Amino acid sequence: MVKSNKLYDLLSKKIVVLDGAMGTMLQTMGYNVNKHTELLCQTNPKVIEDIHYRYLMAGADIVYTNTFGANPYKLANYDFKGVVISAIECARRAVKRAGKGLVCFDMGTIGELMEPMGELTFDKVYEFYKEIVIIACDKVDMFVVETMSDLYELKCAVLAIKENSDLPCMVSMSFDAKGRTFSGCSIEAMVSTMQGLGVDVLGLNCGLGPKQIGPLVERLLKYSDVPVIVKPNAGLPVISNGQVSYDVDAEDFAETMLEYVKMGVNVVGGCCGTDESYIKLLANEVKALTPSKINLNNYSLVSSGTRCVEINQARIVGERINPTGKKIMKQAILDKDISYFQKQAVEQSEQGAEILDINMGVPNIDEPEMVKMSIKAVQSIVDCPLQIDSSDPKAIEMGLRYYNGKPLVNSVNGNVDVMEKILPLVRKYGAMVVGLTLDKNGIPKNIEDRLVIARRIVNKCKEYNIPTKDIVIDCLTLTLGAEQRQAMNTLIGLKRVKEELGVKTMLGISNISYGLPSRQIINSNFLTMALTYGLDLAIVNPNLPEIQEAFDTFRLIKDYDKDGQKYCNKYSAIKQTDTQTGEKMTLQESIIKSVSSTARELTVDLITKVDGLQIINNEVIPALNEIGKRYEEGTLFLPQLIRASEVAKMVCDIVKASMPTESQIKKAKIVICSVEGDIHDIGKNIVKTVLLNYGYEVIDIGRDVAIEKVIDSIKINKPEVVCLSALMTTTVANMKKTIEAIKLNGFKVIICVGGAVLTENVAKEIGADIYSKDPSQLVKYLESKGL
Amino acid sequence: MDNFEEIDYKEVSHYLKMPKLSDEDIVLFDSVKKLLLDIAEPKIIARMENCEIVDGFYYLPELGLHLKSNDVNKYFVNVEKIGVVAATIGVAVDRKIAFYSKIDMVKAMVLDAMSNVLVENLVDNWEYKMHNEYPDYEFCMRYSCGYGDLSIEMQPQIIKALNATKLIGISVCKSNMMIPQKSISAFLGLTKTKNKDEKIDICQLCALQGKCTTKCRRALQNGKIK
Secondary structure (H helix, E strand, C coil), rough: CCCCHHHHHHHHHHEEECCCHHHHHHCCCCCCCCCHHHHHHCCCHHHHHHHHHHHHHHHHEECCCCCCCCCCCCCCCCCCCHHHHHHHHHHHHHHHCCCCEEEEEEECCCCCCCCCCCEEEEHHHHHHHHHHHHHHHHEEEEEEEEEEEHHHHHHHHHHHHHHCCCCCEEEEEEECCEEEEECCHHHHHEEEEEHHHHHHHHHHHEEEEEEEEHHHHHHHHHHHCCCCEEEEECCEEEEEEEEEEEECCCHHHHHHHHHHHHHCCCCCCCCCCCCCHHHHHHHHHHHCCCCCCCCCCCCCCEECCCCCCECCEEEECCCCCCCCCHHHHHHHCCCHHHHHHHHEEEEHHHCCCCCEECCCCCCCCHHHHHHHHHHHHCCCCCCEEEEEEECCCHHHHHHCCCCCCCCCEEEECCCCCHHHHHHHHHHHHHCEEEEEECCEEEECCHHHHHHHHHHHHHHHHHCCCCCCCHHHEECCCCCCCCCHHHHHHHHHHHHHHHHHHCCCCEEHHHHHCCCCHHHHHHHHHHHHHHHHHCCCEEECCCCHHHHHHHHHHHHHHHHCCHHHHHHHHHHHHHCCCCCCCCCCHHHHHHHHCCCCCCHHHHHCCCCCCCHHHHHHHHHHHHHHHHHHHHHHHCCHHHHHHHHHHHHHHHHHHHHHHHCCCCHCCCCCCCEEEEECCCCCHHHHHHHHHHHHHHHCCCECCCEEHHHHHHHHHHHHCCEEEEEECCCCCHHHHHHHHHHHHHHHHCCCCCEEEEEECCCHHHHHHHCCCCCCCHHHHHHHHHHHHCC | CCCCCCCCCCHHHHHCCCCCCCCHHHHHHHHHHHHHHHHHCCCCEEEEEEEECCCCCEECCCCEEEEEHHHHHCCCCCCEEEEEEEEEHHHHHHHHHHHHHHCCCCHHHHHHHHHHHHHHHHHHHHHHHHHHCCCCCCCCCCCCCCCCCCCCCHHHHHHHHCCHHHHHEEEEECCCCCCCCCCCEEEEEEEEECCCCCCCHHHHHHCCCCCCCCHHHHHHHHCCCC
């Protein structure tokens, strides 16, 4: 495969004009565009060839092959390979006839939603695109992936192109007027991710008309380091007598597009509603203009699949998804408890973390697999960009591949062999990278030597074409308890690497207080000091009030928090007060009335006086019984039931912490899920919450869960109870199949079913042991069975 | 009428099976409403088409949709036009419900229930516009696939006929459920001969007839339940 320079030659010489819509031309000629128009490449190739030819003669420099929907998934029932080859031949013949032009192979969405919203996996989608690329790569001049909505799917396509051909790659997504795709991807998230992956041209197409996209084009040009493509519709769609037309004529279209070219757009074309007349006028308008020079910008960006975070001011990196010093997290990693990772992610995000650290470093586990699993789980629930934290290059590569967006990699250090293993991965997947100022000799004691290592890292990054804006240096926090003099060296080093090397900086704050009393006092003050020395990324536990207060105050003083809006909202808000303040209550009453602060105070007081089991038996259990009774009577409702049971759980947690493990009450283990085909999970989540609050051990294996996965989970977890949920009548059939499979495997479990369409009779018909109309009824049943 | 953002707390509490709201509940509802209106991306696509009877069932030739349902025939009396609509409040709402399910189940439940009301508002607004555009017609109740004997397997056809994936971002998964989850597709029958006073007992169509504990919104609006 030889690298094609034809696109670059064009881009250096002129404003590149692309073609207009294929569907619009076919529709005008009377073809049904609701069917697979790609098939026309085989059944009526002359028509397709003529359309390409007309666009070339109108002034297009590049034509897109008629292959937007030609993929192995959409054309599963057709001669997919034959269609692809015929489509390329149509474009090639047109180019030959016109005596000019380049052929760009056009790819669109595979046609079904990807995980986590849909069912197609990353690997499957990658394979679909790879199959196309392998067929087309020696027959075309470049690839384009266009009209995309899901950044994850676009990443699959780009990786398939990059890993299986040497051809240039253009990408464009469809945005709404706010600059988001239907799947929520922002312009900045797209630009940072795609640029990182090394696409040659990026931009937008379809979705809107030329008049609506001005602000979006500005954002594209601001953040992009590569040429920008703009290929809008001929205005907004108007439906009249069942026919769709667009409200901008060719003249207006060309005129508006000219403005964008003057702003810096170097590649233009038309999408839905445009035809050769639009392209002709457009080509005429731009032919005298020279392409704008691409200026490399200095924005340090990380992103998730939807949200981009610019490191232009201090940001919090949440440290909780990391087993170091955290027994529960370590156990969660060993148990592959993704639900726990997700909860930690949501809590940190809610408390202000803008990037989340993901570290699965527990001995004797398959770390690469765990990194993949945890990243998929976390990115499905929060929109924070992630930091892939590992010393294992294989784990880092796994994380980089399955991550949706532009991540931060933590870390390399001054050892050349470490950098040579990890930096190529950082380059390939386009991440930001953290460099630690240590090497085989350890952490230098003086500032100058730390700078030497930092400089070595920056220089090595340059060798791999990793720009300075994507480098973060961590000068390493040493504990005051052992290395008191090093604290200031760390801060001064931080300031100097930032000023002298122009990189971003990071520190793990909590290390400073290790082994000392009242750690939060030291941590919060050290955080403030580090921020004043220019720290960009603080790795902290964002859930701690002292850390939040230090950070919020710093942001207020630095004027990052404009008009102190966030500060005032957060700290002037009247803290939620218990409605029963001042009223004397028993612990039991405080649980029933969901007065958490009183319940906490009373519990803390009681455990100093009576046995823990006594608290549970005399206060918690009667309270839960009373809540259940009131719920059944209809004097208390589901939200109150949940709130009260949450307070009960909090009390139990406090009590448990004070009891020896062997004397703690153990309740049944329950596996819960929504059955295969059912994507609804609110009901399942409500039941899970109540069961957890009542002290059961609940293993949530998710929604739309395949039968085999349910069986595997029962084998591994050995639960006493399996709860299955279905909301739709159509998925009750899968519930039945799941129950049959459980029985066929001979598991001795109680099978409980629930969901809007279930009834006592349906439950019996499908073989369930029990139907529960709500979580309270289920708890009552389990307790009656002594579980 | 453009009441999209007017979320009726009575309807929300109805979904939550909460017959009365405390002051604390109202505070929670207000904060969830603010959040929801901030993240919702309402989008709607609709077509009003002439229909004909083919093989005993309503057929929309322009869209190629065939409503093979005896229940539809029962409630779409002498219908001449059928409106087809798909609406969504976007994927960010689904994500936020999942987000709060991890740390605040009550908030997640309220957000879920309120989102149902919001997406219904969107379609109500469209229906109201149709009433103004077609003043000479009587309107049959809105009818969705999966209801009565109108198969949910029709869902992908509706979404494809309206080009709703490309235009408003609704996809259909293998089990024919729509993504984003807070989406609606529906048919609206227009007739010139229907008796205005005719009351439709929509509960008669429902698979949960006689066992219903959830009580759907339409039944609430029609005064079938309180």
